Amino acid sequence: MADAYEEIRTWDQFRLRQSIRNGDYTAHTAGLARGTLQTNVAIMSAEHALDFMRFCQRNPKPCPLVGVSDTGNPMMFTLGADIDIRRDIPAYNIYRNGILDAEQPDITDLWQDDFVAFALGCSFTFERALQAAAIPLWHIDNNTTVPMFRTNIETIAAGPFHGKTVVSLRMIDPSDVDRVVKISKNYPLAHGAPLHIGDPGQIGITDLSQPEWGDPVSIKGDKVPVFWACGVTPQVAIEAAKLPIFITHKPGHMLITDVHEQAEVPNHTTNPNQHGETS
Known part of the structure; x- marks a missing residue:
């Protein structure tokens, strides 16, 4: 098991995401795809997306917003090539009415035309810098x-x-x-x-x-x-929000992007109330 993990730690983000998409890798992503930005994920109806964007803006330490999808479009094109938010995370948590209802490795069957996906920065990114400093x-x-x-x-x-x-x-x-x-x-x-x-x-x-x-x-x-x-x-915040459906990554199981971990992420946010239009 340890040897397999050490091998996976040598994979680049493309190979790792493909393995995740195929359902072969379903474990945590700490220490993987070195040099690339990892993100937390929150997915909800466009009806609630603007409030959630405000929540992130007001709480930037726990919710550093780095990417937002177009409404109904599962491709996170601002964060890399061929990133499908429905299939490229090792495990998802499904909340219904604020309660964790299920965990699954793929949410293609749950995707809705009004969904908006948010990507939020993750501490796994700076951990590599700590390791490089022999911490x-x-x-x-x-x-x-x-x-x-x-x-x-x-x-x-x-x-x-x-x-x-x-x-x-x-x-x-x-x-x-x-x-x-x-x-x-x-x-x-x-x-x-x-x-x-x-x-x-x-x-x-x-x-x-x-x-x-x-x-x-x-x-x-x-x-x-x-x-x-x-x-x-945000997963705690949705317990209070009690949305009919809200999807997140399983804690520790992140989206791995193509963005360099030290890059300044472009401001490619979208208006969550407009289908297919970027701001």
């Missing part, structure tokens, strides 16, 4: 999904979207904390600098061994808990 990341070294927690930090509401901010956790050696902050702040489209460092109780987390999403990490030794705003935050 160990336990979840990547152990082939697990980064742990994520709901905090007591409120987001700024927009329409029906509101809720608590979600954070991802990495345990960092005290001597590396300053470097981690300096490195990650250079990736604003991947959540930027940490949201909180140190005592998890200050942001409403009571037990680091019990993440709400992802897998536990080792918390032994003198390492410092460092928390970044997380793109699972």
Whole structure:
């Protein structure tokens, strides 16, 4: 299993997306397709898309918006060649009326002519910079999904979207904390600098061994808990919004784009109320 994962880590984004589209690769994407931007995904009816865009604008740390589809068009052409939002993510979560209803590897059968897809920056992108700086990341070294927690930090509401901010956790050696902050702040489209460092109780987390999403990490030794705003935050917001249907990536299972991880993403956003027209 470990050997297979190490081989997959050498694949480029094109080979990896093809494997995902074929249903051959369905696991997490941490540490994969080095050099390319990974994104969280949220898909909903155009009726709610403008409110969601406002939600992202008002909460840029957990929701850094990097791409928006045309209404009804599943191809994310601003993020790369032949990216089909219905088939190119290893696993999707399907919410109905704010409740997680199903998980599946392909949403072609669920796609609607009024759907709009949003791509939001992901912390997996800056992790490669941390690794390049010889900063160990336990979840990547152990082939697990980064742990994520709901905090007591409120987001700024927009329409029906509101809720608590979600954070991802990495345990960092005290001597590396300053470097981690300096490195990650250079990736604003991947959540930027940490949201909180140190005592998890200050942001409403009571037990680091019990993440709400992802897998536990080792918390032994003198390492410092460092928390970044997380793109699972929209999944919390939709619990309150209670939309009839809302589709996201499964946490840790991201869309891998063709955009270089250090590139400035073009402003190819669309008007979610206009079919097939870009702004």
